[in-house]
Structures are given as C-alpha cells and as structure tokens.
Amino acid sequence: MAGAAGRVVRRWYPHVLRSSLQVPALQLHMSKTAMRASQKDFESALSQVKLLKDPGNEVKLKLYALYKQATEGPCNTPKPGVFDLINKAKWDAWNALGSLPKETARQNYVDLVSGLSSSSDSSSQVKPEADRKQPGYETLVVTSEDSITKIMMNRPAKKNAITTQMYNEIMLALKAASKDDSAITVLTGNGDYYSSGNDLSNFTDIPPEGIEEKAKSSAILLRDFVDCFIDFPKPLIAAVNGPAVGISVTILGLFDTVYASSRATFHTPFSHLGQSPEGCSSYTFPKIMGPAKAAEMLIFGKKLTAAEACAQGLVSEVFPDSTFQKEVWTRLKAYSKLPPNAMRISKQVIRNREKEKLHAINAEESRVLQERWLSDECTNAVMNFLTRKAKL
Ligand SMILES: CCCCC/C=C/CC(=O)SCCNC(=O)CCNC(=O)[C@H](O)C(C)(C)COP(=O)(O)OP(=O)(O)OC[C@H]1O[C@@H](n2cnc3c(N)ncnc32)[C@H](O)[C@@H]1OP(=O)(O)O
Numbered sequence: 001m002a003g004a005a006g007r008v009v010r011r012w013y014p015h016v017l018r019s020s021l022q023v024p025a026l027q028l029h030m031s032k033t034a035m036r037a038s039q040k041d042f043e044s045a046l047s048q049v050k051l052l053k054d055p056g057n058e059v060k061l062k063l064y065a066l067y068k069q070a071t072e073g074p075c076n077t078p079k080p081g082v083f084d085l086i087n088k089a090k091w092d093a094w095n096a097l098g099s100l101p102k103e104t105a106r107q108n109y110v111d112l113v114s115g116l117s118s119s120s121d122s123s124s125q126v127k128p129e130a131d132r133k134q135p136g137y138e139t140l141v142v143t144s145e146d147s148i149t150k151i152m153m154n155r156p157a158k159k160n161a162i163t164t165q166m167y168n169e170i171m172l173a174l175k176a177a178s179k180d181d182s183a184i185t186v187l188t189g190n191g192d193y194y195s196s197g198n199d200l201s202n203f204t205d206i207p208p209e210g211i212e213e214k215a216k217s218s219a220i221l222l223r224d225f226v227d228c229f230i231d232f233p234k235p236l237i238a239a240v241n242g243p244a245v246g247i248s249v250t251i252l253g254l255f256d257t258v259y260a261s262s263r264a265t266f267h268t269p270f271s272h273l274g275q276s277p278e279g280c281s282s283y284t285f286p287k288i289m290g291p292a293k294a295a296e297m298l299i300f301g302k303k304l305t306a307a308e309a310c311a312q313g314l315v316s317e318v319f320p321d322s323t324f325q326k327e328v329w330t331r332l333k334a335y336s337k338l339p340p341n342a343m344r345i346s347k348q349v350i351r352n353r354e355k356e357k358l359h360a361i362n363a364e365e366s367r368v369l370q371e372r373w374l375s376d377e378c379t380n381a382v383m384n385f386l387t388r389k390a391k392l
Pocket residue numbers: 157158159161162196197198199200201202218219221222245246247248269270273275278385390391392
C-alpha cells in the first residue's frame with residue numbers, strides 16, 4: 001500500500017513542480033469528530049484520490065503532508081535548501097503538522113478526500129442525465145461515459161415492471177453495449193424499486209390467434225431476452241437500488257457482479273403466481289447458494305433481504321442505502337479503468353464453458369413456462385393482481 005500511495009504522491013507532485021513556486025500558508029482543519037478512520041478507510045481514500053480531478057496545489061500539499069504524517073509520523077528529515085522550492089514547500093507542509101498523531105492525520109486525510117470526492121461528483125455533473133441519454137429508448141435511460149454504459153430501467157411509477165417494449169429495449173441496449181467502446185455495462189433501476197419483474201399486464205394483450213399464440217410468443221421473447229444475458233461479452237454489473245422481483249432477480253445469476261442497496265430485497269414468488277423459474281435460475285441458484293436455499297426461494301417464494309442475499313452468494317456486496325449510489329459509482333469508475341480486453345477475456349474464461357448448458361436450460365425453462373402461462377393457477381394469479389385482489 002505504501003508503494004501505491006507513493007505513486008499517488010509522485011503522480012500529483014509534478015503539477016506542483018511545474019506550476020507552484022509560491023505556497024500559501026497551510027491551514028489544516030482537523031476533524032473534531034470521528035477521529036478514528038480505519039486502515040481500510042485510509043486505503044480506500046488512497047484509491048479514491050486517483051480518480052479526482054486536479055484539486056490544485058494547496059490541496060495537493062495538504063494531502064501530501066497528511067499522507068506523510070499518517071504513514072511516517074512527524075517530519076524529522078533535514079530542511080531542504082532555500083532554492084529547492086518544491087521540496088521546501090513539501091517539507092514546510094509536513095513540518096507544519098507538528099506532532100499531530102498518526103491516527104488524526106489519517107482521519108484528516110480521509111475527511112479531505114471525502115470532501116473532494118463529493119464536490120468533484122457534483123461539479124462533474126456538467127450535463128444533466130437527460131441531455132446525455134442515448135436516443136431511441138422509451139422505457140430506459142441509457143448513457144455511456146467514463147467507459148461505462150449504464151442501462152437504467154425507467155418506469156418508476158410502475159416499479160420498473162418489465163413490459164414487452166422494455167424487454168425489447170433492454171436487448172437492444174445490451175447488443176449496442178456489447179459493441180460500444182465502454183469497458184463495463186451496468187443495469188439499474190430508477191426510483192424506489194430495482195424492478196417488480198414481468199409486467200403482469202403483458203398477459204392481457206391477447207392476439208386474434210388466441211392465448212396459445214400469446215404463450216408461444218412470450219416464451220420466444222423470454223428465451224431471446226435471457227440469451228442476451230448469457231452471451232453478453234463484457235463485465236455486466238447489476239446495481240440493485242431497491243426491491244427486485246421475479247425475472248429481475250433470476251437473471252442476476254448471469255451477472256458478473258451484483259451490488260445491492262441495504263434497502264433491496266430479492267423475491268421470486270413463482271408458485272404464488274402459478275409459474276416456474278426462468279432466467280436460468282433453476283441451474284444458477286442451486287449452484288450459487290446450494291439446492292436447499294435455492295428451493296426456498298424458487299419453490300416457496302422466500303423473500304431475501306440484501307444481507308441474506310449477500311450471505312448466500314447472490315449479491316457481491318451490500319452498501320448502506322444512503323451512500324449506495326456514491327459508493328457503487330466510485331467503485332465502478334475505478335473498475336472501468338482496468339484494461340478492457342483483459343476483463344473480457346477473464347469473463348470468457350470464467351463463463352464460456354457454461355454457455356452451451358445455459359442456453360439449453362433457458363430453452364427448457366421457457367418451454368415449461370409456456371405451458372404454465374396457460375394454466376388456471378397462473379391465469380387466476382394474474383387476474384387477482386390486475387383486479388387489485390392480490391399483491392405480493
Ligand atoms: C413476457 C415474457 C417474459 C415473462 C417472464 C416471466 C417473469 C416472471 C416474473 O417476473 S414474476 C414477478 C411478477 N411481478 C409481480 O408479481 C409483482 C406485482 N406487483 C406487486 O405485487 C406490487 O405492485 C409491488 C409489491 C411490486 C409493489 O407494491 P406497492 O404497493 O409498493 O406499489 P403498487 O402496487 O401500488 O405499484 C405501483 C404501480 O405499479 C404497478 N405495478 C407494479 N408492479 C407491477 C407488475 N409486475 N406488473 C404490472 N404492474 C405493476 C401497480 O399496478 C401500480 O400501478 P397503478 O398505479 O396503475 O395502480
């Protein structure tokens with residue numbers, strides 16, 4: 001870690017060298033509260049600092065001084081000569097910290113980086129998302145920046161329930177993202193839900209050919225939709241911002257990383273709806289969490305909290321809801337800077353040997369569901385929801 005920190009300082013210091021011959025007096029504002037940043041917080045601040053825009057020479061000197069104090073303690077090196085302006089400025093900054101304890105310096109470093117991150121987050125919002133979004137989508141907001149393509153389900157008033165149009169738009173967005181120059185792709189939801197799963201009114205749009213034809217075309221749509229996730233070539237991350245239901249949960253087994261807000265829940269009430277598992281969950285869930293836990297979810301509809309889903313391996317990490325967006329996007333921006341080809345190839349190595357099997361499972365699950373959708377159990381459950389007699 002000392003090496004990494006050294007690189008941070010070396011990376012920033014040339015700016016001071018080039019542009020600052022006059023160094024303002026340092027006024028260090030010590031945090032009176034929370035004087036105990038952990039080593040982990042400090043290391044995370046050291047990583048975060050690399051993502052910040054140039055904060056100016058004064059702040060860079062503060063960071064330098066706090067880093068030295070936190071890692072080496074009070075300045076005890078000889079004072080550089082009067083003409084060695086840069087090193088003298090650094091020495092002065094460090095020396096000005098006097099006998100400040102290492103822990104306090106560490107805390108002040110963490111506080112300073114955190115303040116810089118929030119102001120750079122807000123100042124980097126140059127254009128509102130509405131101006132940056134890709135055209136052609138009605139149910140999604142799709143944006144590409146910082147080497148990240150973000151696909152956001154955007155029917156917040158309907159809890160991001162997935163209509164036929166949304167299935168088709170997600171497939172289009174994934175196909176476009178697989179070819180664009182982004183390194184990673186993220187699926188998330190707008191509003192308080194991640195997604196309430198299949199929009200149950202999809203089942204009301206019966207064509208003149210009848211209900212069997214509807215079940216058949218729905219099975220084809222489902223199969224094509226899930227195939228897009230099986231085949232997606234780049235790292236695919238779910239940022240589960242709130243409760244997730246049905247197919248929005250099952251396909252998580254096909255993602256590479258799943259981050260969840262502490263407010264998220266994971267619910268697959270298939271039996272309640274007279275349906276059966278899809279999204280390859282009949283295979284991925286037992287593999288991820290073991291058959292007994294998978295059965296509780298997929299057969300009995302047990303709803304998991306974010307912490308439970310994480311303990312069972314469906315979720316990679318849970319973040320407090322209040323800091324979810326900030327922490328997840330900071331993490332993802334750092335990941336998106338990794339070499340994209342290496343990430344794609346690593347994903348292939350991890351996933352490719354399963355692909356054929358997953359396609360076969362998807363086909364089988366879709367075939368079984370096609371029959372289920374014609375059953376009385378399913379018809380009654382859907383009617384009960386649509387006539388407001390039942391909710392999950
Ligand atoms: C077609 C091919 C592919 C098929 C693949 C199959 C997938 C299987 C599944 O995904 S199964 C899961 C299906 N989802 C559900 O059963 C969820 C149904 N919704 C609810 O139970 C509740 O809405 C809730 C618990 C998600 C949220 O309850 P809450 O009280 O907080 O909010 P409201 O019920 O008032 O919802 C706000 C409006 O949103 C509409 N809505 C929410 N979810 C759905 C949905 N899945 N389908 C259709 N509509 C949904 C809800 O009706 C409200 O609309 P309104 O304001 O017009 O009344």
